[in-house]
Amino acid sequence: MSxxxxxxxxxxxxxxxxxxxxxxxxxxxLTGWTGETLxxxxxxxxxxTDYAAPTTDVVLTVTGxxxxxxxxxxxxxxxxPCWEEHGDGFLTETPGMLPDVLRPLGPTSDGSVSLRATHxxxxxxxxxxxxxxxxxxxxxxxxxxxxxxxxxxxxLVDRALPEHGIxxxxxxxxxxxxxxxxxxxxxxxxxxIIRGQMQAAAQMGVTMLLTPVWTPPLDTAVGTYRRTTQLLxxxxxxxxxxxxxxxxxxxxxTLAEAGISRVEVPHLFTQWGAEWTPKFEVWENGxxxxxxxxxxxxxxxxxxxxxxxxxxxxxxxxxxxxxxxxTVFHISDEPNEHHLDSYRRxxxxxxxxxxxxxxxxxxxxxxxxxxxxTPVVATDAVPSFRAVGTEPSWVYYCIAQSRDVSNxxxxxxxxxxxxxxxxxxxFRAVGFLHWALNFYSRQLSRGAINPFxxxxxxxxxxxxxxxIVYPGPGGATWPSLRHRLxxxxxxxxxxxxxxxxxxxxxxVLSIIDPDGTLDYNAGWVSSEVWxxxxxxxxxxxxxx
Numbered sequence: 376m377s378x379x380x381x382x383x384x385x386x387x388x389x390x391x392x393x394x395x396x397x398x399x400x401x402x403x404x405l406t407g408w409t410g411e412t413l414x415x416x417x418x419x420x421x422x423x424t425d426y427a428a429p430t431t432d433v434v435l436t437v438t439g440x441x442x443x444x445x446x447x448x449x450x451x452x453x454x455x456p457c458w459e460e461h462g463d464g465f466l467t468e469t470p471g472m473l474p475d476v477l478r479p480l481g482p483t484s485d486g487s488v489s490l491r492a493t494h495x496x497x498x499x500x501x502x503x504x505x506x507x508x509x510x511x512x513x514x515x516x517x518x519x520x521x522x523x524x525x526x527x528x529x530x531l532v533d534r535a536l537p538e539h540g541i542x543x544x545x546x547x548x549x550x551x552x553x554x555x556x557x558x559x560x561x562x563x564x565x566x567x568i569i570r571g572q573m574q575a576a577a578q579m580g581v582t583m584l585l586t587p588v589w590t591p592p593l594d595t596a597v598g599t600y601r602r603t604t605q606l607l608x609x610x611x612x613x614x615x616x617x618x619x620x621x622x623x624x625x626x627x628x629t630l631a632e633a634g635i636s637r638v639e640v641p642h643l644f645t646q647w648g649a650e651w652t653p654k655f656e657v658w659e660n661g662x663x664x665x666x667x668x669x670x671x672x673x674x675x676x677x678x679x680x681x682x683x684x685x686x687x688x689x690x691x692x693x694x695x696x697x698x699x700x701x702t703v704f705h706i707s708d709e710p711n712e713h714h715l716d717s718y719r720r721x722x723x724x725x726x727x728x729x730x731x732x733x734x735x736x737x738x739x740x741x742x743x744x745x746x747x748x749t750p751v752v753a754t755d756a757v758p759s760f761r762a763v764g765t766e767p768s769w770v771y772y773c774i775a776q777s778r779d780v781s782n783x784x785x786x787x788x789x790x791x792x793x794x795x796x797x798x799x800x801x802f803r804a805v806g807f808l809h810w811a812l813n814f815y816s817r818q819l820s821r822g823a824i825n826p827f828x829x830x831x832x833x834x835x836x837x838x839x840x841x842x843i844v845y846p847g848p849g850g851a852t853w854p855s856l857r858h859r860l861x862x863x864x865x866x867x868x869x870x871x872x873x874x875x876x877x878x879x880x881x882x883v884l885s886i887i888d889p890d891g892t893l894d895y896n897a898g899w900v901s902s903e904v905w906x907x908x909x910x911x912x913x914x915x916x917x918x919x
Contacts, residue, residue: 394496580865
């Protein structure tokens, strides 16, 4: 099939349609479970012109289902597609423009939307449909001439897609939202924006969010502070601290409205070593003051006295509101081999206070295994934990996990992102963490960025690592192509769990990992093979 003769075709949800894309075999059918959101793409290109901009008027019509959602897949700048030294699985090694942001095209009464070319070469429209459905009908015209007319069958498992069954937490950066939109913290406008981003998180399988009970001491240059986003009201009188929860109550209510029932409390000590303390906003004698912070050592007696009042209050509050079993506390984040002593001192100072609580910390070094109640292990560090006899139950990845493992970088092949779901299933993981739902800032919070123009946190991270949703106009949340890939990854996990109830675990593994090579850093296959395995799994459940 020549791309010069083809003006439109259907393709799958694991294709990143670059302007230079060459179409191959078109998509023939979709499979899924009842209640699952299924996706495909309509790829199209404007009629070539000589020495002039394309003027083709394109109309896309998708019918046959309720709740069809259409998004234009827009290009964004990629300043850092990968590091100069990198593994395979990347679409490009040089800066450029790649598809990522999903711009809503809006529902229409007849299922039609008008499209205009935004660049030369291939474009795509992302289509979400809700199962159950038998088929969708797709047509496209260019200057009134029909260039696409396809009926796409949908083959469904007659079972509801179950819950994916693990805890999936993202770090929510409320300060970045207030700064990007120029609104006051905890104003009604801020809450409206937060609500939309929470809903987007839930749509991609997130079950827990980092909650700014106090401004999280994360991703901040030493000696500097991020914009204050502290939900908890703290008072101090005659040496006694008091706590108000008006904003925290609203946060939990908003979480619940989005379908998220679990809470991640900010770290009690600073990132990368637990040597210092977070900054807290405290009201004393009618005046707002900042207490603790970079000039306060972790084991400072006054900070310890403060924690002796704060932590019991939080335990009681969260036990009543969501349950301590659904609440996670942290000591610090990503301590390395040089921080054993400082981390141990910080942990020991609060260990008794945190009795009965869940404590998780992200790390890469097995030396910490005995210090952390539940290590959240970097996916590229899993082999070192296995070497000492531990199969991690929680895993995470971030910018450091840029070679040979799944991640969500914009320039990665889509299957490298989606692979996470079945990796988690195979190794019976119970939790996954990522640091950045919406970090619209330069590295170490050195200033705000426009995420539509800057995707690498000022060059500090590989493009796509700092955020997975975009702040659209008017406070709207726009998803990304990677947002949908993560949703599909957790739907793959859910489908595997549901299939296990019918087929048994060994049969499921024989389908999704037939050669036994699937691991956090191995077992890579093409998109076609991955989708074929998902189709085979669905068919096996439909006809056991």
